[in-house]
Amino acid sequence: MKKIVLTFGFISGAILSAMMAATVPFVDKIGFDKGMIIGYTTMVLSFLLVFFGIRSYRENVGNGEISFPRALSVGLLIMVIASACYVATWEIVYFKFLPDFGEKYTSHMLDQLKASGASAQEIETKRQEFAHFQKLYANPFINAALTFLEPLPVGLPITLISAAILRRRQKVFNGEQQLASS
Helix, strand or coil: HHHHHHHHHHHHHHHHHHHHHHHHHHHHCHHHHHHHHHHHHHHHHHHHHHHHHHHHHHHCCCCECCCHHHHHHHHHHHHHHHHHHHHHHHHHHHHHHHHHHHHHHHHHHHHHHCCCCCCHHHHHHHHHHHHHHHHHCCCHHHHHHHHHCCCCCHHHHHHHHHHHHHHHEEEECCCEEEECCC
């Protein structure tokens, strides 16, 4: 299990990391909204490796069968490794190459509020919230914890669906074993 989880986890993580490293420095040209679309699309594509990792485990280690809990655990481990790669890449990019990212993002969000017709009081309240968030984000541990939460809404459903689709156990009929999905 270890080899399969590490292989698929690091390939998935490499995809996430490469796309982040390739797109985040150009967020000024791409735009924050399009950058989020690219980021979450990359996450979906990257987390498809969870499906293939579970399938590989089922075929190579489980002799063609795997229970839902085992499939879920394999998928979650792959997802955690990929997410850890994502976090490590973000920490490097954020603290070494884009120390002004928080200010740029705050400015973008405040501009969107102004464009939507928010009142001066609402804008000021949000500005204070963003300033507080930037202080929290300056702490690498809080930054890492919050960044780790980003891929979860994508990775968890893909892992659950993959485990449900790929579960397969042997059923015994009159002394004969037969593989069955359930």
